[in-house]
Amino acid sequence: MEESKLKLYSSWRSSSSCRVRIALNLKGLKYEYKAVNLLKGEQFSPKFSKLSPLNYVPTLVDGDMVVAESFAILMYLEDKYPQHPLLPPDLKKRVINYQAASSVSSSIQPLQNLVEQKYIAEKVGSDEKLSWVKHHMEKGFAALEKLLKDHAARYATGDEVFLADLFLAPQIHDALTRFNVDMTQFPLLLRLNDAYNELPAFQDAMPEKQPDYLQS
Amino acid sequence: MVVADSFAILMYLEEKYPQHPLLPQDLHKRAINYQAANIVSASIQPLQNLVVLKYIEEKCGSGERLAWVKHHIEKGFAALEKLLKDHAGKYATGDEVFLADLFLAPQIHAALKRFKMDMTEFPLLLRLNDAYNELPAFQDAMPEKQPDYVPS
Numbered sequence: 001m002e003e004s005k006l007k008l009y010s011s012w013r014s015s016s017s018c019r020v021r022i023a024l025n026l027k028g029l030k031y032e033y034k035a036v037n038l039l040k041g042e043q044f045s046p047k048f049s050k051l052s053p054l055n056y057v058p059t060l061v062d063g064d065m066v067v068a069e070s071f072a073i074l075m076y077l078e079d080k081y082p083q084h085p086l087l088p089p090d091l092k093k094r095v096i097n098y099q100a101a102s103s104v105s106s107s108i109q110p111l112q113n114l115v116e117q118k119y120i121a122e123k124v125g126s127d128e129k130l131s132w133v134k135h136h137m138e139k140g141f142a143a144l145e146k147l148l149k150d151h152a153a154r155y156a157t158g159d160e161v162f163l164a165d166l167f168l169a170p171q172i173h174d175a176l177t178r179f180n181v182d183m184t185q186f187p188l189l190l191r192l193n194d195a196y197n198e199l200p201a202f203q204d205a206m207p208e209k210q211p212d213y214l215q216s
Numbered sequence: 217m218v219v220a221d222s223f224a225i226l227m228y229l230e231e232k233y234p235q236h237p238l239l240p241q242d243l244h245k246r247a248i249n250y251q252a253a254n255i256v257s258a259s260i261q262p263l264q265n266l267v268v269l270k271y272i273e274e275k276c277g278s279g280e281r282l283a284w285v286k287h288h289i290e291k292g293f294a295a296l297e298k299l300l301k302d303h304a305g306k307y308a309t310g311d312e313v314f315l316a317d318l319f320l321a322p323q324i325h326a327a328l329k330r331f332k333m334d335m336t337e338f339p340l341l342l343r344l345n346d347a348y349n350e351l352p353a354f355q356d357a358m359p360e361k362q363p364d365y366v367p368s
Contacts, residue, residue, distance in 0.1 A: 071250060080243060094231065106221075110259065124275045
């Protein structure tokens with residue numbers, strides 16, 4: 001059996017890894033799943049550090065090409081494997097996709113790491129951190145509702161799945177399952193989440209379906 | 217057309233106004249540019265914005281605020297040094313200015329001027345900063361040259 005040349009270093013819990021998993025599924029790309037146990041600190045192993053300078057997952061290996069950072073990986077996949085484009089042809093819609101993606105990856109998701117930060121753990125109780133993160137997550141979601149309301153149809157920016165959906169799906173999933181966010185405040189995002197739940201490419205990428213689920 | 221968010225704006229400008237491309241043709245170099253841009257925009261900058269800093273200051277005291285920022289900038293800068301060391305030329309990913317440089321210049325400027333960091337551990341970034349200081353396009357964009365600049 002031919003070994004797939006695509007390898008994805010991923011953790012089941014990582015929403016940024018989830019974005020890439022969705023893209024690989026949409027583009028019909030087979031890959032080898034390389035689990036990185038974040039709780040055990042495997043991302044800091046010398047071998048992995050050589051591959052990924054920030055010691056983050058996801059990292060994609062494609063032959064001799066190594067790409068870390070989910071956005072960079074998605075842009076690479078988009079350039080190299082153009083089937084099922086992740087960006088629409090219309091410039092206005094492309095820009096909405098970039099804005100939604102950036103909003104999740106710069107304004108919402110980085111705050112989740114705050115919860116795990118041991119750096120301030122002694123000074124700030126975990127319940128308090130959680131509620132602060134939740135508050136800011138909700139602010140981010142409110143902004144996304146506004147951004148997408150004139151553009152969404154079946155999916156975030158129209159009737160086809162694009163980049164924005166890849167960022168939204170894992171973030172909404174985390175909000176519901178890890179942060180107990182009341183998503184009924186965000187009806188558009190909730191509706192999109194229902195749409196994502198119907199798509200195998202999205203469902204197969206979710207944390208619960210990964211080989212390392214609950215093992216780290 | 218109204219665009220918010222610096223990354224989205226840059227991608228819009230790149231597509232609408234193709235002069236002086238912000239991304240190289242080579243796939244590998246493009247990926248390096250996207251990675252560098254995201255290390256700044258997703259791993260460093262969000263943790264140094266005012267909202268987060270205020271929170272840290274409230275909960276942990278004003279001394280912690282600077283320590284927090286420096287910790288995250290240093291982590292990000294260490295990663296950037298590693299990422300770029302085999303790719304940098306005169307600028308971050310070669311001898312022409314690309315997307316990575318647009319993200320690095322303001323971040324290094326902030327590290328030096330706002331947070332008074334010692335950048336000697338990051339010789340590549342320091343060298344890049346010197347290169348940016350020679351370019352009018354970069355210099356004219358710096359905070360001190362803006363109409364709303366307020367010295368602090």
